[in-house]
């Protein structure tokens with residue numbers, strides 16, 4: 092799914108129409124949230140005090156590429172699947188503004204799992220086409236959280252791609268790493284079988300039966316491969332913020348050829364991360380933060396290790412690691428056939 096370039100200007104114009112009060116009085120720090128589209132992550136938060144953060148998103152309904160030759164009508168936040176990555180700090184007050192595109196046919200909304208309050212914001216943000224809504228909340232709990240649309244029929248809105256991640260950084264921030272990337276898994280339910288060409292309508296029956304035709308990272312088959320592959324150099328540390336939009340399937344998230352040095356399981360902050368993990372479970376509506384040092388160059392493959400999904404349904408991404416071989420860590424001695432990959 093491509094980025095909708097006019098989104099920023101539309102949102103800026105929409106923002107002018109708002110006049111929000113500041114119930115807590117004067118804020119020493121007020122800023123506009125930096126949001127990024129996958130696989131990019133906004134820069135770490137460097138301030139050491141809470142701020143009032145203005146965050147804006149726009150919901151859209153638009154056709155896009157689900158696989159080569161396969162088109163689908165995605166419902167989105169900011170024109171992309173997943174929606175943008177948002178980053179705030181615990182203790183912040185977030186002013187969230189939602190606009191629904193005039194061209195939408197449906198009401199949309201947002202339930203951020205980072206929110207403490209009715210519907211995670213969904214009660215306040217049921218937004219008609221061409222309309223806008225807003226609410227404020229205080230980030231009480233650090234962690235990595237999914238957000239998604241929560242308008243009836245909710246499974247359909249999520250199945251069409253309406254989800255993304257928001258990171259609520261702890262007070263002291265996250266330890267520095269060399270690269271941070273944003274990946275969200277989603278399962279898709281098309282009328283035609285996997286790979287059937289042309290426009291593919293959504294199948295609510297397959298959704299209900301949990302029979303996904305596609306399971307993908309970042310909204311389409313191949314989004315995190317080729318030019319979309321993640322990059323690092325041998326010796327660097329990589330942090331992946333991984334979400335699962337679902338709507339149905341639990342991800343067995345794994346990177347072939349790597350071991351996660353640290354996993355913040357379920358995206359939780361405050362407890363010690365798990366160490367030396369091969370595969371981490373990420374439920375629909377959940378997330379995990381995984382970190383690992385890449386010691387050896389090569390192509391590392393992100394998969395849902397429910398492996399039919401990776402090989403036959405699209406759940407594959409690539410992390411390309413450049414640099415010098417390290418025979419101390421890995422050295423081929425006598426290689427076999429090309430297809431003995433895993």
Ligand SMILES: [Cu+2]
Pocket residue numbers: 150166198199200240241242248253
């Ligand atoms: Cu929606």
